Amino acid sequence: MTGRIVIADDHPLMRAAVRASVEKVWPDSEIVEVADAASARREAEAGNVELLSLDLHMTDSAGLQTLLDLRRDFPAMPIVIVSASEEPRVRRSAKELGASAFIPKTASLPVMREALAAVREGDIWFPDDGTGAEVEETAPDDDVARLARLTPAQRRILALVAQGLLNKQIAHEMQISEATVKAHMTAIFRRLGVVNRTQAVLIAKQLDIAAPPAAEH
Template identity: 30%
Template structure:
């Protein structure tokens, strides 16, 4: 069995999904220079991305949105649904509001433009692998507006069924470890779900999320 210390020092396993071989090759070479980051696979279509994720179980998928056969948004949605321990970081040329919103709803943990500097890409990969959410400065403002608009309508319907379960247990005061045990998930997966909940609710602390959950009737036990 792998010890906690070994897991903490294991390399971040990254899968690259982009329909341009030159882009994938460049990214692979760039990431190959980073300490503690390992490229474990590449994909040129959304379907290939799904197959490679199932095969390699990466920590992070760097995902383009405009790909043939199955686009990056739908591929992201399926990866998040079927492999919740894998975080998706969007890396695209497009900063359209509609695409940003679709990627967020699909469960992307971050959204960067391909014009991002190497340091920004490295920071984003390490952040999403740790369960955080990160966005390039050029789209961050629009992300906040998307979240605010969602909150004005109704926040909880934007949560996945699993995220609602996690939020419900959070509202009872359960710790991440207790939630992981109750739902038969790894602590890392619980952390990823909580980061996604924070993003979708537009909050930054556990206390704020719990207040919203209780207002929505979650966390109640007989």
């Protein structure tokens, strides 16, 4: 049975561009369009997803954290990032977290099709600084690796810390006790190898999680 292709992006025009490229590379596949990360997860849970095209920033998602969570829960599902970010750091982090490709939203349709075709053949595809060529292999990013060891609840708390919220405010936002927040903060510091909130926030920027994702209790 032919697998489904899920396109997750909150901009209809961008979904249309990705769809046009997907239809060239996977002409016989069922294409499902969604506008948020929660819907993308539901489609993944439904199974038979051959590829997920994922925008990093939608109404309920915040940067690479969504990629990290989906890779953890659906390790066999290829995920292609389609992003407006032009930062090499974001591309490197996406690669480290297991994305199959990173396609800038400024890419032409031929380049987008090239990237998707590479993924269909089981390869990975990442651009350089704008020429459309693939990047060379890079060493694993220690900060990203440490962030990947955090639990979903810990990453949620770290996102709120990055917003400047105090422990009491975080407890209210997540509907947990302040003591639980403090315990999570201790674990976060230990796993990240830092000693204060400022250092933790600096590392958190590697996942671009200044805005919180949907609540996880």
